[in-house]
Structure formats: structure tokens, C-alpha cells
Amino acid sequence: MSSIKIPTAFNIDLEFEAADTGKRLLAYLIDSAVRIVFLLALIFLDSQVLHIENASLDGIYYGIVVAIPFTLYFFLCEWLMGGRTPGKAAVGIKVVSLMGNQPTAGQVALRSLMRFIESPMVFCGAVALIAIARSPYSQRVGDLVAGTIVVDTKAKHSLDQTIFRNIAVDYQPQFFQILKLSDKDLNKVKELLDRAVKQQDFVLAHRVAERVKTVLKIDTQMNDMMFLETLLNDYNYLVTRA
Template identity: 55%
Template sequence: MAAIKIPTAFNIDLEFEASDIGQRFVAWLIDLAIRAAYVCLIWIVVANIQWSGQSGAVFAFWTILIPVSLYFLLFEIVMKGQSPGKKALGIKVVSLLGNPPSFSQHMIRWVFRLLETPFLIWGIIPIIAIARSKYNQRLGDLVAGTIVVNTKTKSSLNDTIFRDISQADYQPRFPQILRLSDKDLNKVKELMDRALQSGNQELAAKVAYRVRDVLKIETDMEHMQFLETLLNDYNYYVTKE
């Protein structure tokens, strides 16, 4: 599988393994088998019930159409970028920042999937797109700004200063954080991780006091909560503005 290096807003390149066409096809076959089994189950239920007029056909139509059409959209939202097939193959959809896709990104991928699949000949379109795109993306991925990667990534945003500030009402506390550089914050994150792993509260306190002194911040927050809030605020300012 091809290695993908994605530049982030924090001057850090994240390295992923892009899922290849073979993986995605097998995952799609698994998802197809699940949908086919569901359709067969509905037809068995319909065949074993006495219906009046066309009510059985109407029931079958809607109970098949809606779940089958929404299959990928619902599963990938609930399972954070994975369908059952993708999970079985160890691949998932992520945004170009490496974090789970937003709702709008899921919607864009789903709409383009519907556009790509009505006619058999259109099946060649995602194959060509995946083969020719830099990050092995189909059209829906290109428009939505997503990629499909191996879940066993070589690096993760969890290892960086990235924090997912997706709530619309997030209110930053410390605008002074913008006075620090990415390098400074990555050092803070490194020391935070070391303090958490070792249970060294003294180290966390030293880092917190040092940052407060440099940024001239007065707060009664607990040390780790203060440092985590700083990272959240920095992500808010960098990604929202």
C-alpha cells in the first residue's frame, strides 16, 4: 500500500497507508453481501405474511430502499468512518487532517456514491479516480476532502497537538496561546504525555507554571486541565480562523 504524507496546520506531516483498490473492493463485497442478506430477509418476511392489495410490495419497497440507500451513510457516521466491510478489512475514512469526517463530508461522499453506482458502466469511474488520484481517492473523497486509510497507521493526530474542536459553541479561554509556536506546543504536549504516563504530577505542575509565567496567565485550573485547555484553544484559533 502507498504511503501518504499529509501536511497539517501544525507543521507536522502525518504518515498513513492508503488502502488499495483490492482492499476497498473486498470491503465493498462484504457490505454488498450484508445488504443482499437484508433484502432476502425482507422478501422472506413479506412472502410469509398475508397482505391486502399492493401493501406487501409497498412495504418491501420502502423497507428495502431506505436502509440499503442509507447503509454507508449511517454506518460510516455511527462507526466513525467505517462500514462493517471496512472494519473487517481494517480500513476507514478520515478527513485530510486525519480525524473522523464531519457530517457534511459524510453527506458528500454518500451523494457521490449514489451518483456513481446507478449504472454498471459507472463502476469504472471510481476505479479510474482511485487509480489516478494522489491519495487513492474516488470522486466522493476528492470533493469531500477525505481519504480511505489502513487503520494501522504509522502516525496519528493523537500523537500531535491536534484536538477535535467540532462543537460549534466552543469558547476559547486563553487567546494568549497564539504567542507560542507549533514547536513550543509540541514540546508541551510531549511533556504532558510523559507526565500522564508516569503519573508525575510534579512535572505537569512545572510545565503549567512555566506556560502561565511565559503567557502571563492567571488561573485556578488544575494543571493538566489547564494544559489541555491551551491545546484546545490553539486548535480552535488555528482551524476556525
């Protein structure tokens, strides 16, 4: 399994593990099974429950209710589920952009369009397999075009893994400049801070703190880890209470 380093907004690389071909194939098989079950369920609904006898209505039913969701399955799932499909979620992989954040609707659309030439029905899926094998980030053609990668992640998300903090009503923020950063930037800071605290990596904490100070033009002698914690607290207070 290859390691992928993605540069953050603070010029510090985050590491991800590229999803191996076996997991991607298993996810595809699971998603294919879901699509088939969905198709059979709608056919059963038509034949056993709805009993649509009008040819025009029957055509509309199969053209809109059946065909569109079936065809757009991967696009809709990856867009609405933040880079996942039921199959990807089951095996613990997801699609992310090359910046490490959730893919945009446009990126997901490009990935989905390229499935027409990467489908197992076209040269037994050789196009996708060759691209994955030759790409340093294990990207298929759709990933290369859309600027995305598929990473292996078994992380369980909770409020502790976000920038959310319970802040006292009488809290006094110190660094109002923090509002210049986006939620995505703050999440990167939180992720790097958690790693530094867990590994007692004071060098990493110092690099992140110095980069933030430079970007926000902050001058403080506060301890690096305390400074980053204060930034997150300030952001929570200013956004939710101020």
C-alpha cells in the same frame, strides 16, 4: 501502498497509508453481501412472518423498511461508525477527512451520492477505478468531491490512545490556556507526543511544544515532553473536575 501526509493544526504532518485497491474492493464485496443478506432477511420476514396482504401496506414496507436502509447503507454506516462500514472494519480501512479526523455527515453524504456514477453497474466501476489510479491519495470521485481519503489502519483503540488521563483529586493545573484548544487538537498533540516518546524523537517533541507555546502564548522552561504531558493532564483535570 502510498503514504499520505496530512497537515495538523500545529503545522506538523501526520502520515497515513492509503488503502490499496484490493482492500477497498474486498470491503465493497463484504458490504454488498451484508446488503443482500439484509434484503433477503426482510423479504423472508414479509413472506413468512408478517404476511402483509394489503397492497398499500406492502408498498410502505418495501419503500421504507426495505428500500431506504438498503439505499442509504453506505451513508448510514460511515456516518454512524465513524468512517467505517462492516466491510471496511473487517479489512482494516476507514474514511477520514483531509485533516485526518472523522468525516462529517455532509462529507459522508457527498461520498454516498457519487456512488451512483461510480457503481460497478456503471461501466463496471471504471469511473471509480480510474479516479483511484490517477489520484495521488488514491481517492475515488466521491472522495475528491467530499474532501476525504480512505486509509489503512489496524490500530486498536483504547483509553491509552486517547487524551483521557486518571488525574488525582488534588492535582494543580498549570496551564489554563489549554482550554483554548479543541479535543481534536489535543488528540493530535497526544498522538505526536506518543510517537516522540516511543521513538525518542526529541526534535519532534520540541517542534510540537514550541508550536503549542506559540499558539497559546505560554512561556515556560519546562522540558518539552514533560510540558506536553502536563498540558494533557491539565486539560483532563479542567474538563472533568474543575
